Amino acid sequence: MILKSIRLKNFRKFKDSFIEFPDGVTGVIGLNGVGKSTLFEAIAWTLYGPVAARTSTEQIKREGAAPSDPCRVELDFIFDDDAYHVVREISGKNLSASGSATVNGKQVVNGAEVLSKFIQKKLGMDWKSFYTSIFAKQKELNTLSSMNPSERRQLILRMLGINAIDEIISQIRSDLKEKKNLIETLSGMLVDEQGNNRILRFQQEIERQQQRLKERSFRIEEQQRHHQKIQQELLKIKKDSET
Numbered sequence: 001m002i003l004k005s006i007r008l009k010n011f012r013k014f015k016d017s018f019i020e021f022p023d024g025v026t027g028v029i030g031l032n033g034v035g036k037s038t039l040f041e042a043i044a045w046t047l048y049g050p051v052a053a054r055t056s057t058e059q060i061k062r063e064g065a066a067p068s069d070p071c072r073v074e075l076d077f078i079f080d081d082d083a084y085h086v087v088r089e090i091s092g093k094n095l096s097a098s099g100s101a102t103v104n105g106k107q108v109v110n111g112a113e114v115l116s117k118f119i120q121k122k123l124g125m126d127w128k129s130f131y132t133s134i135f136a137k138q139k140e141l142n143t144l145s146s147m148n149p150s151e152r153r154q155l156i157l158r159m160l161g162i163n164a165i166d167e168i169i170s171q172i173r174s175d176l177k178e179k180k181n182l183i184e185t186l187s188g189m190l191v192d193e194q195g196n197n198r199i200l201r202f203q204q205e206i207e208r209q210q211q212r213l214k215e216r217s218f219r220i221e222e223q224q225r226h227h228q229k230i231q232q233e234l235l236k237i238k239k240d241s242e243t
Helices: 036-048 112-123 127-134 139-145 151-160 162-189 193-242
Strands: 001-012 014-019 071-079 082-091 094-105 105-109
Touching: 001 036, 001 082, 014 036, 036 071, 036 082, 036 112, 036 127, 094 112, 105 112, 162 193
Parallel strands: none
Antiparallel strands: 001 014, 001 071, 071 082, 082 094, 094 105
């Protein structure tokens, strides 16, 4: 994903702000409380809805905004060479939610809930994975420089959520090993026609599980390559901020 621009109207402390992101790595720098984290939250909220907000929907709208003023965020970005324009809004006394998305100028989604599902399917990640992929606490970045390579790797894996993926892979492999052992045991015990049929079913199940593991491993490898690229950008931002 390449961010192009964002417009915020009555989102938290932003009354009406427009930010255009230049090409390349962009650093968001400022004093505490100026809205750096809020900017990232606005991006996540626009894409995924209220589940990605740090507070309730009532607290998202800017304090002091009139009841008739909508809270609205418009986000433009490039993904897989397609231009996306995503809009999410809450309005009225009941803070009714609405959302839409256009791809290459053509509207593809209209509705807050369907927008969230559409984005999750297109990006291939939920809001939690999105947060860990783009957002790192300043304290964690400062700690990277003082760690040895092994410690640095573990922290980055935790920041990106890869450690949880590794645990899932290990569990899948363990389950497959147990099933293989079961087949070997049954092969020695069951020699009649019924037993052979059971063995065949187990073998077919193993093959299905192995195929699923290969597919998931391929997707995870793609995600890890993406995370490694993000890691390099994070370290570059850290280095640039120290100069």
